[in-house]
Amino acid sequence: DMNFQTGATTGNEGLFWLRKIKELDDNIHVIMNTAYGDIQLAVECMKEGAIDFLVKPWEKEKLLTTAINVRSIKESKKKIDHLDNTRMTLESDIQKEMGALVGQSKAMTKVYETIQKVAATDANVLIMGENGTGKELVARAIHQLSKRSKKNFIKVDLGSLSESLFESELFGHNKGAFTDAKNDRMGRIEIANEGSLFLDEIGNVEAKQQASLLSVLQNRQVTRVGANKPVDIDIRLICATNKDIGGMVDREEFRQDLLYRINTVELDLPPLRERDGDIEILANHFLKEYAKKYDKPIKKIADEAWDKLNSYPWPGNVRELQHSVERAVIMSDGDTLMADDFMIKEKKGPTTTTVTSLNVEDIEKEAILKAIEKHNGNLTSAAKTLGFGRSTLYRKMTKYGIE
Structure with a gap:
């Protein structure tokens, strides 16, 4: 109710207690009730956080309907809050699972x-x-x-x-x-x-x-x-x-x-091959992550293994390195990852041959091979040299059987 003392009609007492209630818990839904209601007072109540406003005398059906509606609003808000919290938790978990950007190059x-x-x-x-x-x-x-x-x-x-x-x-x-x-x-x-x-x-x-x-x-x-x-x-x-x-x-x-x-x-x-020094940072990062995940006592990567990792071109980039470290951790029995624990193979670069044919396709194939060799397997740079888009280069490599 909005008026408690005899003769009071302003609704100030009700507004006072509405503010007190909202200070204690802003989530509480309050229905205001008075016999001296007007539009201005109803607006004031809503500004202070009331959920609804009833003018006496009211029929019991009106009061019951209002109370039921407010309860429904309250339950809906709980569900929305629950969904928001669930979404935020899931997004946080996804962020942790995917990891953060790592590298100092x-x-x-x-x-x-x-x-x-x-x-x-x-x-x-x-x-x-x-x-x-x-x-x-x-x-x-x-x-x-x-x-x-x-x-x-x-x-x-x-x-x-x-x-x-x-x-x-x-x-x-x-x-x-x-x-x-x-x-x-x-x-x-x-x-x-x-x-x-x-x-x-x-x-x-x-x-x-x-x-x-x-x-x-x-x-x-x-x-x-x-x-x-x-x-x-x-x-x-x-x-x-x-x-x-x-x-x-x-x-x-x-x-x-x-x-x-x-x-x-x-x-x-x-690409990873252009990130000087990041292979070691990333590999150690993934080693720590997967050693913990799979409860392995692995502490480091051997020098011979670093030679192997640093000489590999990593065509699959960070994702390939991550999977390689995870597999190595799973398969290793010691406390150090050795070169043999990493199941990667040096991809042989394309070899060029002297073309004597004047066939257009033979000449194009030779140009592609030379461009790839010139840029040490960097297909983006090779494509620019050739004047192709990268997707066009991939398509032509498939056409000519270039791996």
Whole structure:
């Protein structure tokens, strides 16, 4: 009630106790009740945190309905809080499982500096790099350091989405929109609202899907499949690809206007072979992690093993090194990892031959072999020398049987 003393009609006593209750526990839902109610007093109550306002005399059905509704609101809030806490815990666990960015090389120092700068903004980021270089780790680091860190980080692996699932997964759908649409469903973009959306393998998106995605990003609205009304969205977009997306634009395989939209800031991740000194730092990091995980007494890596690790080109980058250390820890019986514990083989570089043929394909194959040899197996640099995109180089290497 809002008035306790005889003759009191202002409601000040009720407001006083409402404030006291909210100070003790802001989660308590309070229904205010008075015979001297007006709009101004009701507004004042709501400003102070009341959940509802009743004017006497009230019918018992009205009071009962109000109480039931408030209880329902309270239970819904509990569920939402539980879901939020669960989400935050799961994201924290994912972060721990994936690990943190590790390395002190000059190349990685530049990456860290860029992450710090862009994380403080809402700029869209395009992360470029070979498979296994840690593009998702960088995306999560940007999110964790941003003002959206307490909101959702939603990843979409575009490389695994078929054309038929693309719009449903990203944009959502309404019940009955297609045969299997038995319920309304929010898309990944809508779920990421107020948080960060990470689109992995953006270079795999087909032309039609690129147009749909561009429309969403330009209008900041998404329309579910089978719906007519668009939903406003507020997302921070982070994309990643291992493809030469600039070359794809030149070949009209990727829309230039979409590229402009997604790469306000472009971040290039260096391959492991270009990160001087980081192999040892990373290997020791993974050794400590997996020795603890598998309860092994392994303390160090032998000098002969370091020679093997440092001379290997690591085409699978950090991911390959991580798996190699994990396997070595599992299989080792001693307290030191030896060279034989690491099941990696030096890949023989491509050998060149003198071409006497004037066949165009023979000449092209020879040029590719020489470019790869010149750059010590660095396919990115070889592709630039040849004037190819990296994906084009891979395709031609497969065509000519070059490993």
